[in-house]
Amino acid sequence: MIQPALLALADGTVFEGDGVGATGMRVGEVVFNTAMTGYQEILTDPSYARQLVLLTHPHIGNTGCNAADYESTRAQAAGLIVRDVPRRHSNWRATESLGDFLRRESLVAIAGIDTRALTRRLRETGVQGGCLQAGAAIVDRQSAIDSARAFSGMGGLDLARDVSRSALQEWRERSFGTEDFAPRSQEGDDPARPHVVVLDFGVKHNILRLLAERGCRVTVVPATTSYQDVKALVPDGVLLANGPGDPGACDYAIAATRQLIAARTPIFGICLGHQILGLAAGARTSKMKFGHHGANHPVLDLATGRVAITSQNHGFAVDEATLPANARVTHRSLFDGSLQGFRLTDAPAFGFQGHPEASPGPQELGALFEQFLGSMRRSEVSSGGAVENHGKSA
Numbered sequence: 001m002i003q004p005a006l007l008a009l010a011d012g013t014v015f016e017g018d019g020v021g022a023t024g025m026r027v028g029e030v031v032f033n034t035a036m037t038g039y040q041e042i043l044t045d046p047s048y049a050r051q052l053v054l055l056t057h058p059h060i061g062n063t064g065c066n067a068a069d070y071e072s073t074r075a076q077a078a079g080l081i082v083r084d085v086p087r088r089h090s091n092w093r094a095t096e097s098l099g100d101f102l103r104r105e106s107l108v109a110i111a112g113i114d115t116r117a118l119t120r121r122l123r124e125t126g127v128q129g130g131c132l133q134a135g136a137a138i139v140d141r142q143s144a145i146d147s148a149r150a151f152s153g154m155g156g157l158d159l160a161r162d163v164s165r166s167a168l169q170e171w172r173e174r175s176f177g178t179e180d181f182a183p184r185s186q187e188g189d190d191p192a193r194p195h196v197v198v199l200d201f202g203v204k205h206n207i208l209r210l211l212a213e214r215g216c217r218v219t220v221v222p223a224t225t226s227y228q229d230v231k232a233l234v235p236d237g238v239l240l241a242n243g244p245g246d247p248g249a250c251d252y253a254i255a256a257t258r259q260l261i262a263a264r265t266p267i268f269g270i271c272l273g274h275q276i277l278g279l280a281a282g283a284r285t286s287k288m289k290f291g292h293h294g295a296n297h298p299v300l301d302l303a304t305g306r307v308a309i310t311s312q313n314h315g316f317a318v319d320e321a322t323l324p325a326n327a328r329v330t331h332r333s334l335f336d337g338s339l340q341g342f343r344l345t346d347a348p349a350f351g352f353q354g355h356p357e358a359s360p361g362p363q364e365l366g367a368l369f370e371q372f373l374g375s376m377r378r379s380e381v382s383s384g385g386a387v388e389n390h391g392k393s394a
Helices: 039-043 098-104 115-127 141-150 203-211 227-232 249-263 272-281 367-382
Strands: 004-011 013-018 025-031 052-053 079-081 108-111 127-133 169-171 175-177 183-185 195-200 217-222 237-240 269-271 286-302 305-319 327-332 339-343 350-353
Touching: 004 141, 013 141, 025 108, 025 115, 025 286, 025 305, 025 350, 039 052, 039 339, 052 115, 052 367, 098 169, 108 127, 127 141, 169 203, 175 203, 195 203, 203 217, 203 327, 227 249, 237 249, 237 272, 237 367, 249 272, 249 305, 269 272, 272 286, 272 305, 272 339, 272 350, 286 339, 305 339, 327 350, 350 367
Parallel strands: 025 052, 052 079, 079 108, 195 217, 195 237, 237 269, 269 350
Antiparallel strands: 004 013, 004 127, 013 108, 025 127, 169 217, 175 183, 286 305, 286 327, 327 339, 339 350
16 A cells, blocks of 8 residues: 655755555654664664664565564664665565554555665764654645654663563573574573573574573563663673664663673673673763664674674663773674674673674674683683683684
8 A cells, every 4th residue: 555655864865755554654764774684673673762764775575574573572664765665575484564553553654765865864963863754644844844853862762661571571482493483482491501580681583592592591571671680680691782872871781781790690781781782891882973774784803803794783882991901802794893702801791792693694703602602601600710712713
């Protein structure tokens, strides 16, 4: 069902196109993502909360959508911006078209605009507030521009609290099977398995799947869970998950992480979790001009000299110059030189800015999960002392 749609930016630029999703109006930060595949995983990634996602690949929707490729329980992005949605989709796993998915998830989307021109504008000006309208929600161009300008931006927004689970959950789903490509359930309840507590700032399902796949007992807790409540669960390690918004606004998570570091609890931070780990260690974070969003970002492992192609989704970054003396840089972006990973030399804690769990994207940094397991094993047999090896890629 095609209807008129309009996208207005805070700088006054307006794009008119076709509405290919739900009718309505959505306001958020306009960001571009360069991934060629994985649109369903992107739209259901909680890290995209309050963002209007522009996909630079021209054809989006070719393979349809299905129930297995959700990275959370629902669509999380504020809206979708694409060049073209094909009339037909074709994939053996598909159960519905992208358009049907968008309408069922009440996600507003626009197609038929010059996405290359929009991407260039965002690279030149940086991310902007945007207003996406479709169908009866369209009023006039100036009202849409005013709504885009009214968006305050991501600075100071605590969105992790909004997208987090509200109650503790035991996670048992493992990675996809090779025959039906559907998630499998974890079998048994061996108490000897390493117990990982995941602080849910907007965790993607595949992070949890990969932990379960590696034999971990996984307990997911709300973002605001205190240090005392985390320790009461007797974890072997704590994973600080990905998520949306400004890490500096998550004061509750920074405080809990600071205490976890002091207690020498093995910690693995991913994306927002990496930034929270940096803040807890004493570093500062800053807003990037247009962030990293895509599945083709080269990252250098400083210890081995190897380059991995990674999946990325973040608009804030840890300022490397502000890292404390007990932090050692492990990874750096080859796109812009920004910090991608660090570890603490006096505690079993490390973080990675990209998405080693992929979904979508390359899986070249899955070894970071093995390093997390190694840090938990070393913690069990160690009575103290610096942990020196768990920040290096295999």
